[in-house]
Structure formats: structure tokens, C-alpha cells
Amino acid sequence: MxxxxxxxxxxxxxxxxxxxxxxxxxxxxxxxxxxxxxxxxxxxxxASRAHMLELVTETLTERYVADVRNLFAPQRDIRDSVLDSLHAFWKGFEANPGEHQISYELTQYALRNPGFENVAKRQYEIFLRAFGSLLDLAARNAGIEWTRPVPVLARYVLSVIDGLNLVWLVDRNTDHSQAVLDMLADHLLQHARPLEA
Missing domain, CATH: 1.10.10 (Arc Repressor Mutant, subunit A)
Incomplete structure (x- = not known):
């Protein structure tokens, strides 16, 4: 093999x-x-167990991002793309909650165990890079630009989704969670404007 x-x-x-x-x-x-x-x-x-844990994060993140990347088609309305991507991500989350729970446990485990601190740092670098790349892709394909720096928007989106996922793991309230995703899309799009010709 x-x-x-x-x-x-x-x-x-x-x-x-x-x-x-x-x-x-x-x-x-x-x-x-x-x-x-x-x-x-x-x-x-x-190279180590910490190395393996970092690769687990990369593997899972790429899996989730791949599911939504194709929803940002060229010339597609930006609101439709953002909403569809958020809801596609959410559908994947609800279908595999155990996989997503790994990320929360992994963060706490890494922060509490000496020698694994970098795993948590790399984990969130991977998440932020993934959200940033999706925001860049959405802007390119929709012909818009973001009025706030993409790294700031990526951190904002990640923070909302991270919190939303954790609350859902506790209460399993899908309707309220999907309503929050709609609010997130609306707020995010307040920071989009058409590119000047």
C-alpha cells in the first residue's frame, strides 16, 4: 500500500x-x-500524534469546504450563493454532528495538554483560511468586493458558525439555527458592493 x-x-x-x-x-x-x-x-x-491531529483538521475542513465551493458559480446572485452555501454547510453539519464535535473537543484537548498547543492554533488557521477563500471566491464570481477586510469577515463568519454549531449540539433546534444562518447572510451582505467598472 x-x-x-x-x-x-x-x-x-x-x-x-x-x-x-x-x-x-x-x-x-x-x-x-x-x-x-x-x-x-x-x-x-x-511525525507525531500532534501532526496527525493537524491533518485530521485539514481533512475534515477540506471535506466541508468542498461541499459548498461549487455553489459560488460565476455571475450567480451573491445572496443566493451565500445563503445556499451556509445552508449546505449546515445540512452537512446535521448529517455528521459527531465529526463536527471533534473540532470542539480537539481545541480544548490541545489547549489543555502541553505539547499540543500548536494543534489548536493550526486548527483555527485552517478554518480561517477556508472561510477566507470562500469569501474571495464568492466575491470574484459575483463581481462584488467586500467593504471590510476578508480576514475580519472570515473571523466573523467562523465565530458565528462555531457558536451556532455548539448551541445546536446541545439543543438540536434546527429551525432557530437556520434562521440565524439567514441573519448571518443578511448581515454579511451589508458589507458587499458591486465592483466599479
């Missing part, structure tokens, strides 16, 4: 273990047992 395939299988095994049992219980031994591999395979594929 190619090293890249082995690494991908171990990452998927790690995601399954974390979604089922929690981040703290996703030991290297639990992950290789889930994947049907040896500890040597883990150490061959990852």
Missing part, C-alpha cells in the same frame, strides 16, 4: 475513533486498531 493511501486510511480511522469515543481516547493504538494496521505504520505516516 502506498504511503499516501496508508496515511489516508489512518486519518479516516482517527476520525471514526474521535467521532465515536472522543479525542482523548483516540490514542495511536486505538487508531491503528481501527485501521487494522501496526503502530509502526502510524509512526511511518506521521
Amino acid at each position: 502506498a504511503a499516501s493511501d496508508r496515511r489516508a486510511e489512518l486519518l479516516e480511522a482517527a476520525i471514526r475513533v474521535m467521532a465515536r469515543d472522543g479525542v482523548a481516547k483516540a490514542t495511536t493504538r486505538a487508531i491503528v486498531n481501527e485501521a487494522g494496521m501496526t503502530l509502526g505504520a502510524f509512526h511511518y505516516c506521521f
